[in-house]
Amino acid sequence: MAQPNLSKIRACLFDMDGLLIDSEDLYTICTNTVLHEHGRPDLPWSIKAQLQGRPGPQAQEIFHAWAQLPITREEFYSRQTELQKEHFPKAQPLPGVLELLQRLKENGIHMALATSSHAGNFKLKSAHLPHLFSHFPDQHRILGDDKRIAPGRGKPCPDIWLLALETLNSSLIQRGETPILPSECLVFEDSVPGVESGRRAGMQVIWCPHPELLLEYKGREEEVLAGLTGEHKEGEVSAGKPGEIGDGWARLVESLERFPLIEYGIGRRKE
Incomplete structure (x- = not known):
């Protein structure tokens, strides 16, 4: 359960792929x-x-260093792009997602999307799912190729989450409403670099990993939740601070089904 000294949540910020x-x-x-x-x-x-x-650029370096394919990178990307155009339009919401987004909307929680996917892939994955992505207006969608994020400052740096929050606050300020603090944000992530980036942004975090990823980090779950796995290796000074083991700012859930919003001050308990 969220610790009692944590701020009440006013905004929920979501990763996309695998979440x-x-x-x-x-x-x-x-x-x-x-x-x-x-x-x-x-x-x-x-x-x-x-x-x-x-x-993409950072992930590609890691992949090709391991894969050692007997083809050029251009040939690999060309073939992979063909396959992605075939498979990405088949993407479907994960269990509990649509219900959670609807409940957040009903409770007046502000929402934004922050994904490392670039615009082309985002369209392939989302165009057939308007009932899901309508929860995120265009101005509150931050994609991996957003020009406002400097090169090399993607996850696990905190920039993408802080930019997502900035878009929400811009709308609130225009309406004369109180801006949202980072501590009043709940980040939803499946990846380890994403959890670290959320912690470095000073936000509360939900880690909802793929079952195989959870196995990969078995015994290190608390490190992941604190953002202490060492995923961020460059620019430490300007990257924001991670958390501490057991500080209560992050939580592991294995599914978004029946997510306990009440524990984050959202909604009311049933009598």
Whole structure:
């Protein structure tokens, strides 16, 4: 349960891949297809865990250092793009997502999207799901190729979450309402770099990982929740501070189904 000294939540900020929709599994299908075509094994979760949540350029360096494919990177991207155009439009909401977003809306909680996916891939994954993404107006969608995020400042840096909050506060200020503090935000993430970025932004965090990712970090869950896994390696001075073990600012949930909003001061208890 959230600690009693934490701020009441006024805004919920969401990652997308593997958190709102099942696109992480689709990424795996596309990547493994190319690997198999060149006699390479499946992408292991020890590597995939490092790719999740990161901006494309950083993830690509990690992947290719492991994959050692006998083709150029351009050939790999061309083939992967073909497969993604085939599979991404099949993406579906993960369990509990639509209900959670509706409950947040009904309780007047402000919402924004902060994803490392660039605009082209975002469209492939979202165009067929208007009932989900209508909860996030265009001005409150921060994508991985947003020009306002400096190169190299994607997750696990905190910039994308702080920018998402800035868009919400801009709207509130225009209406004469009190801006939201980072501590009044609840970040929803599936990736380890994403959790660290949320903690470095000074926000409360929900970690809802893929079952295979959770196995990969078995015994290190508290490190992940505190943002202390060392995912951020450059620019430490300007990256914001992670949390501390057991500080109550982050929580692990295995599904967004029946999410306990009341424990974050959202909604009312049933009599």
